[in-house]
Amino acid sequence: MEKPLSGRLPDKTARHCFSATFNFPGFPGRRRHGRPAFLLHHRYIDDPQPTSRSMTALTPQMDASFRPTIWRRWLNLPFRSLLREWRFSGVRWNLPRILNLIQILLSLSISRIIRRPVVWGIPPLLMIEPTNLCNLKCPMCPSGNGTMTRPRGKLDIRWYLKLLDEIGDRLIQIQLWNQGEPFIHHQLLHLIRHAKRKGIMVITSTNGHFLHRDEQVKALVRSGLSKLIFSLDGTHPDTYARYRVGGNFHRVLEGLRRLVRIRRELRSATPIIELQFLVLRYNQQEIARLIRLGRQLGIDRIVLKSVQIYSREQAETFLPDDPRFNRYRWKSPEVFLKGRLPDWCKRLWLNPAINWDGSFSPCCFDKDAQWAVGNLFREGQPFVKLWKSPAFQQFRVLVLSRRREISICRNCTEGLPQPYTYVVELS
Numbered sequence: 001m002e003k004p005l006s007g008r009l010p011d012k013t014a015r016h017c018f019s020a021t022f023n024f025p026g027f028p029g030r031r032r033h034g035r036p037a038f039l040l041h042h043r044y045i046d047d048p049q050p051t052s053r054s055m056t057a058l059t060p061q062m063d064a065s066f067r068p069t070i071w072r073r074w075l076n077l078p079f080r081s082l083l084r085e086w087r088f089s090g091v092r093w094n095l096p097r098i099l100n101l102i103q104i105l106l107s108l109s110i111s112r113i114i115r116r117p118v119v120w121g122i123p124p125l126l127m128i129e130p131t132n133l134c135n136l137k138c139p140m141c142p143s144g145n146g147t148m149t150r151p152r153g154k155l156d157i158r159w160y161l162k163l164l165d166e167i168g169d170r171l172i173q174i175q176l177w178n179q180g181e182p183f184i185h186h187q188l189l190h191l192i193r194h195a196k197r198k199g200i201m202v203i204t205s206t207n208g209h210f211l212h213r214d215e216q217v218k219a220l221v222r223s224g225l226s227k228l229i230f231s232l233d234g235t236h237p238d239t240y241a242r243y244r245v246g247g248n249f250h251r252v253l254e255g256l257r258r259l260v261r262i263r264r265e266l267r268s269a270t271p272i273i274e275l276q277f278l279v280l281r282y283n284q285q286e287i288a289r290l291i292r293l294g295r296q297l298g299i300d301r302i303v304l305k306s307v308q309i310y311s312r313e314q315a316e317t318f319l320p321d322d323p324r325f326n327r328y329r330w331k332s333p334e335v336f337l338k339g340r341l342p343d344w345c346k347r348l349w350l351n352p353a354i355n356w357d358g359s360f361s362p363c364c365f366d367k368d369a370q371w372a373v374g375n376l377f378r379e380g381q382p383f384v385k386l387w388k389s390p391a392f393q394q395f396r397v398l399v400l401s402r403r404r405e406i407s408i409c410r411n412c413t414e415g416l417p418q419p420y421t422y423v424v425e426l427s
């Protein structure tokens with residue numbers, strides 16, 4: 001019996017809780033229309049200025065004919081974007097990092113085969129929340145709409161340094177965001193620099209309201225940040241402000257222009273600048289304009305992302321008509337995710353989340369830390385102890401056997417057959 005989304009889950013949603021690296025159908029498996037599949041999935045039907053890299057429109061028919069292969073399910077990565085990120089990641093490949101990666105991938109594979117959690121090594125990717133405070137009031141974000149129940153605050157850099165000392169030599173990537181606006185943390189640049197010194201790739205995300213001074217942006221570029229994700233869900237001030245309540249469209253564009261200019265002046269290839277656009281009912285017609293705007297601004301990449309909803313009311317208000325950007329289906333009167341959700345989740349091995357107060361969540365979908373397996377800072381426990389704790393193992397067992405019984409896992413993109421992001425590489 002399928003469990004509907006509405007009526008069981010709190011009225012809230014993610015703003016942008018994970019990297020576009022996951023779940024993109026870009027693995028070059030089969031060839032269609034004479035081109036590898038991964039090229040097709042970097043296209044968009046309304047792209048007004050086709051380039052040599054952008055010759056084929058992604059049509060609904062292609063989407064319908066897309067069937068994820070086992071390779072895609074496992075690797076599910078944007079091939080070209082991945083190569084680019086690899087090139088500019090700045091990761092220092094030392095022996096502990098390589099061995100840890102082998103260990104964790106091996107334990108992930110074995111767990112998948114035997115359907116029991118085996119954990120060797122630590123996660124190579126880690127989301128760390130600098131703060132859950134935010135300057136905007138986005139209607140579907142728990143931080144912005146006030147439905148978040150956990151306390152508000154900022155990460156204490158002393159705990160962060162302690163964590164880096166413990167596991168920094170094995171981490172490959174730190175994602176400095178979760179809920180809230182990372183740039184509200186007054187020591188964000190220090191957080192980035194400390195991780196870079198350890199040879200870790202660092203990415204962060206912003207609503208774009210905090211890049212108003214040249215000096216500050218220069219420091220950001222010099223910090224070695226590998227990628228900066230800008231949320232921009234509209235190409236007009238009106239459509240933008242409909243979701244980013246309290247935001248200033250012109251200020252975001254100004255920040256973007258400043259960053260592009262300063263990065264060029266400093267002759268730096270990083271940070272990679274990515275625009276993230278939540279495709280909503282009232283902005284779905286703006287995608288062509290968005291791509292033009294992205295080219296004009298000189299940004300590197302646009303990621304079109306389907307929105308996560310938590311209630312029927314939100315579905316009626318926000319879900320777009322275009323099925324490519326809608327991960328839900330109606331089964332009147334309820335809303336469900338499209339496709340069957342497998343009893344499986346690679347994030348439980350690769351990418352957990354640590355909130356600003358030290359609560360250790362299995363993943364970023366756990367907005368209120370209701371499934372947190374412990375608190376790293378309060379209990380002063382080593383990371384590895386919580387990572388392999390009975391509480392975390394139990395959660396893994398539950399996901400491997402009865403994922404649909406976990407509220408957060410019923411409304412999550414992990415393992416969805418349909419892509420939930422489309423990447424348009426612009427430079």
Ligand code: SF4
Pocket residue numbers: 344345346347348362363364365366399403406408409410412413414
């Ligand atoms: S399946 Fe569950 S644990 Fe895995 S990412 Fe989704 S919500 Fe998180």
